Amino acid sequence: MTQVTMTVNGKAVSGTVEGRTLLAEFLREGLRMTGTHIGCDTSQCGACVVHVNGNAIKSCTALALDLDGASVVTIEGMANPDGSLSVIQQAFQDHHGLQCGFCTPGMVMSAAALLKENPKPTEAEVRAYLEGNICRCTGYHNIVKAIMAASGQDVSAIAAE
Amino acid sequence: MPKDHGIGASSKRREDVRFLTGRGRYTDDINLHGQTYVHFLRSDVAHGRLHKVDTSAAEAMPGVVRIFTGKDFEGVGGLPCGWQVTDRHGNPMQEPAHPVLAQGKVRHVGDPIAAVVAETAAQARNAAEAIVLDIEELPAVVDMKKALSADAPKVHDDLTSNLCYDWGFVEENKGAVDEAFARAAHVTTLELVNNRLSPNAMEPRVAVGDYNAGTDDSTLYTTSQNPHVIRLLMGAFVLGIPEHKLRVVAPDVGGGFGSKIFHYAEEAFCTFAAKQIRRPVKWTCSRSEAFITDAHGRDHVTKIELALDAENNFTALRTETYANMGAYLSTFAPSVPTWLHGTLMAGNYKTPLIYVNVKAVFTNTVPVDAYRGAGRPEATYQLERLVDKAARELGVDPVDLRRQNFVTQFPYATPVAVEYDTGDYHATMDKLLEMIDRDGFEARAAKSKADGKLRGLGINCYIEACGIAPSALVGQLGARAGLYESATVRVNATGGIVVMTGSHSHGQGHETSFAQVVADMIGVPEAQVEIVHGDTANTPMGMGTYGSRSIAVGGSAMVRATEKIINKAKKIAAHLLEASDSDIELKDGQFTVAGTDKSVAWGDVTLAAYVPHNYPLTELEPGLEETAFYDPNNFTYPAGAYACEVEIDPDTGKVRICSFAAADDFGNVINPMIVSGQVHGGLAQGIGQALLENVSYDENGQLLSASYMDYAMPRADDVPFYQVDHSCVTPCTHNPLGVKGCGEAGAIGSPPAVVNAVIDALHRGGMTHVAHIDMPLTPARVWSAMQG
Incomplete structure (x- = not known):
């Protein structure tokens, strides 16, 4: 298990992951941010799309370990600062x-x-x-x-x- | 002017806010303290004798809590089937056992053999790989007709054959139908396949079992369309837990389309295992696993014949269908090719004589059960393809041939045992033709031709039957369940209203549309009404959501309960106003003595109900809460006319949908925005079936289409913007809202429109030898057909 630190929706977060832990799993299981969904296991369905360093990626295709230091935005970070819908x-x-x-x-x-x-x-x-x-x-x-x-x-x- | 609130308004969906901000609570989002994870080791052969399951090495793996096999379930009930069909000789169908974990044999790829419960999901997966299986592979049966041959391997050794039932409907009509064919001026015959589909709700199934040893209570969180049905089936037939000790919760559910009606082995396993190990047990299905465990849909092979007289009147219809059941009987599987299919074979037409024969067959494949439409798409597809072929053979306009044979007098008793209460098939056809600019088609076809493409137009009708009922009738037909729905309306002291419905919303927007109805009836803002569903602990016993039944049956129960509320509230208001309750009128949330300006507000009455200081306590109980159970006295019969225009690239056979139009009669509409959305989704699934989707097995029973790399789901660029209309309204005559249901129509009506359009394009292009192409109409299939 290795420690990773990243910024998610503007907040610094960290957790321990296995080498095989996917970003989608780290978000859902590690951070209990369950807005990001997993609908398939072949990177086809896109329910897990998040933004990493400004680019949209499927979070089931990225290893959490590779993203140490990255800036991640998820659906939980998409509303306006006052909480209203964007x-x-x-x-x-x-x-x-x-x-x-x-x-x-x-x-x-x-x-x-x-x-x-x-x-x-x-x-x-x-x-x-x-x-x-x-x-x-x-x-x-x-x-x-x-x-x-x-x-x-x-x-x-x-x-x- | 469109309404801005209440019945008929396109109110925005309140549930959207949580879904759009990542705050939905789906079953996989539920994590319980101390939970374990289960991984199922599944058969990778389609048919085999299970000699040994050696778990010794796996048990020593890190994190393993316990490993279960079929032996652990020997004293436990199997998964029950909820519908018993009687065959044409009066005998019950063959009904095999369906163990939670395989016992003695495996019967399809995906059949669960062992279940590893471990501290983490990864540890459970790892340990499952260390289980050593001794399976003697047996020859598999996949093709239905081969499965019925005398020397075919038997899926179930204890059954007499692979034939589940041979059903005739209406058996007494068979002779008269055959005679009508002998007298016919013209007979059109068509053989076709209704391709096997995988429902593919985007949320894979999940189950979390929990057990409280202190109270002996079990709880199951599950991705279900009908939590009460799961509680009843699992509690009474599998695990022996009485309902008061078993709670089933289906929270936010990410789509169902039928596949989440059924009681699955994993639900029973997690509930059972949680009690055994005294810890919560969670299972999250992967998509690959979903393809080999979620019940599939369709998979009919049919020969259909239509007899016409010299004036092109339909005189008789005869069908023979082979329906795949898969390896076991899923919960409602036997009803789909029979009572949900045979009863719809009249379609929109006044064909006087109909005979339907269905042979249901066991094969070494995943069980097949209801998928959006369930039986009705199969009926519509064969009938509407057949009528189109008949028109072509007779050289008449396919719309004219349909119109000539439309049912026009209602109520109409069909020769297949149902009575259409109302409808206007000419009206939806007229509306459709207005929508599609049929007169302009030739010019569009000429333009396509100039571009080197073949253009075609396909038109068809459909009829659908929703809200299957009444319970007493379906009981005679073999249903082992009632088909009523329930609602409790609880009014709080300060006037807020909570409706606890037995229906379940998994995308249909009940939290919005159900609230519109109650708000409209009482005259309060929609925001004052909350809809609660999905938890057996706080909703009355209901049958859930499927078969487009929610508003027609669940909505009716809610109306009945709200009527009781209003009746009682009027009595309270009469007391407060010192008037007779027969003189009290309720409008816009205000109770008024008729013909006077004396009134009290809704909130005054609700407060009096709970603070009964000035209250007729000797005549009326305090409180304001009512429950109703509603059992309809007939199905509802939505109907409509659909049209599709396609363009074919003759070099590749690739079909492009240029436009799709749907004119539906759903009776009264509660929320037009939501209804349109339901049609859109159904159309995409029907277009997917017609052009893209196919569950494909090889002859050994290996599933070839077991991921999104191989199973072609419709994507955004496979479909156009749709034209949908539901302004043709013949209200249902037997439910209080006059509603019919809209969930499945799109999937029922659209496949024949697409295929009719492709055949039309090919004929216009001179390829008149192409009478039919089986779905899905892939480029390869279309191109091959074009080559002759």
């Missing part, structure tokens, strides 16, 4: 971009990364970017719509609620 989170609620909520943390983290690199993505760009995030509930319609709305685009012409 623009992206609010858009997901406004446009019903979630149902069971299990894929949602990863979706929000991926959406934030997308809008950082592409502030006004087209529908096709949103869909292509979400290739690594699987949702079984929404059929993606309202997720894509929510992300486009969060980017400030008018989504009123997109069908239905």
